[in-house]
Amino acid sequence: MKRKSLFALSAVVVVAAAALVPVLWSGGDHLHNGTAMAATPADQAALIKQGEYLARAGDCIACHTVRGGKQFAGGLPMATPFGTMFTPNITPDDQYGIGKWTQDDFYRAMHTGRSKDGSLLYPGFPFTSYTKVTRADSDAIYAYLRSVTPVNVPSRPHELKFPFNQRNMLIGWRTLFFREGEYKPDPTKSVEWNRGAYLIEGLGHCGMCHTSINAMGGPVSSAAFAGGLIPLQNWYAPSLTSNKEAGLGDWETKDIADLLKTGVSNRGAVFGPMAEVVHNSLQYMSDADINAMATYLKTIPQKSEAPEPLQLETSEKFGGELLKQGQKIYADNCAKCHAENGLGMPPAFPPLANNQSIQMPSAVNPIRMVLNGGYPPSTDANPHPYGMPPFAQALSNQEVAAVVTYIRMSWGNHGTAVSPQQVSDLRSAPLD
Known part of the structure; x- marks a missing residue:
């Protein structure tokens, strides 16, 4: 829910070398240059609009746009404990962007964490969350990104220390920390709850900040949503599972929704990385989706204690x-x-x-x-x-x-x- 201060934004080790988010095409679509096209211009326009909304939900602009730069042209430096990574150009430029990517290429990046050429993507690109995104939603985001203005700017190479600049090392990391698969609705929960879970766990990738990481840069799964210090940003993403921190068990659903949608509520306000998330992403989401997210967040199991951070003590x-x-x-x-x-x-x-x-x-x-x-x-x-x-x-x-x-x-x-x-x-x- 770190660059939230109730929540906070993207806080993983490293950034990817590929694009963001994918949708199943309905019958009647046809292929053009290896890319599925909607049956009519009106259908295509609706698909692009839906993709723009989903790209907002995934906060793609936050990582792939430098302040004052061209939209989605990449180049944003992401400092990590292992070196600096630079986000890629995801405009439809044929030379430096995703202009030659097909829907399948895009979905593979989202779903499996592999680039167009099959190379492994670094987990700063949140494919561990985006794998939950449906093919239909992935295709819609792809359609939207194909509609933006191409920018002929090369992606800057990552500056990672040895041995972290060796992509083949990611095979072991993926074995330990990556489970591929689209979100499966819980039949015992409501449609609204499942929608909220899909957005929080998938497109929203909230766990990237609110779950602490270990020395290998992997999430501590036993402490999901239990909070953690965002590496090198020095903001703390509070625990959502403890009422001693930002646990939401005793919040009214309306207060959670207000905080997500507007950045302020009767229980507090967001600053730091979470303020960027609200500004770039959450304020543009529908009331129905915000309420679904709030419904899901309120039901995250509450634990008595959050992990104890190491800090200096006074007498x-x-x-x-x-x-x-x-x-x-x-x-x-x-x-x-x-x-x-x-x-x-x-x-x-x-x-x-x-x-x-x-x-x-x-x-x-x-x-x-x-x-x-x-x-x-x-x-x-x-x-x-x-x-x-x-x-x-x-x-x-x-x-x-x-x-x-x-x-x-x-x-x-x-x-x-x-x-x-x-x-x-x-x-x-x-x-x-």
Whole structure:
């Protein structure tokens, strides 16, 4: 649900060298240059429109478009623990894009993680999720991508360290972490629930951020949706399976839907990577699909504990000193918007009291918000969001630690004290 802060966006090890998302064609279609075409121009226009919607649901633009660059021309650098990868051109350019790809080529990339030439794709391209996408939806996205303006720009080669630049190593990774197969509806669940599961687990690839990864860059399947630090982005994607973090078991379905669609709700707002997801993708989805996603998310089994992140601890005495110092800093800088009692003025100014994202074991997100500030996404339903000003220049590391400690331990919150060293480590973290 990391570049969400309730959720967060794409957080895997490496990016792919191929395109995104595929749809079964109905009877009456014919082949043209090896590519299926819709029976009539009206059918083709409807298919392209459907593909555009699905490409939004898959957030293809986020990875395949550089800010200020040509749409879907690729070239976005993706830093990973194994080196830097660059996203490919997926416009219909014959030389550098997918102009010579057929529907079958595209579906193979989506479904099996193999490029047109059969080479293995790196799992930064979320084929482990996209394999769940139906052939019909894959073909629709293909039709849409074929309709965009071709861009004659070559894809930049990845800059991966040895031995991670050896694609044949991916065979072992795939054996351990990849299970091919389209989504199979659960007959014991409603149509709405199954639609939500399909979007969350497939096109939405939410687990890529909200599931921690191991040293091999593979998802920890036993901790699916249980949260994790997004590598090299230094944003924490909260657990969706624990009410101590962003667990949604006690949320109203409407609050979940509001958060996904607009970026704000009565329970909080999204910042960081998740704000980009809402801005680029979720705000364009239909109310029916958003409600389906919310319905599914609310039923994710809740566990008593989220995985404990490793972070510095303060002594009880120093924590008490920080708490006292933080009370004054909060009164001087924060109470005007978030209120003396921490209840805020939602949805414009989120509550800090009884806010799971404030008091969960990882303090990364509240520290980053105090340091860097930020805005929820601008959406049609919330075109002028209220923002959080940055305090990196105004407050020292200890002062930031103090005020974060105060909000994590006040008004009944059960968070722990924050170390100034944690603030120092995050002060130089990238803003994206």
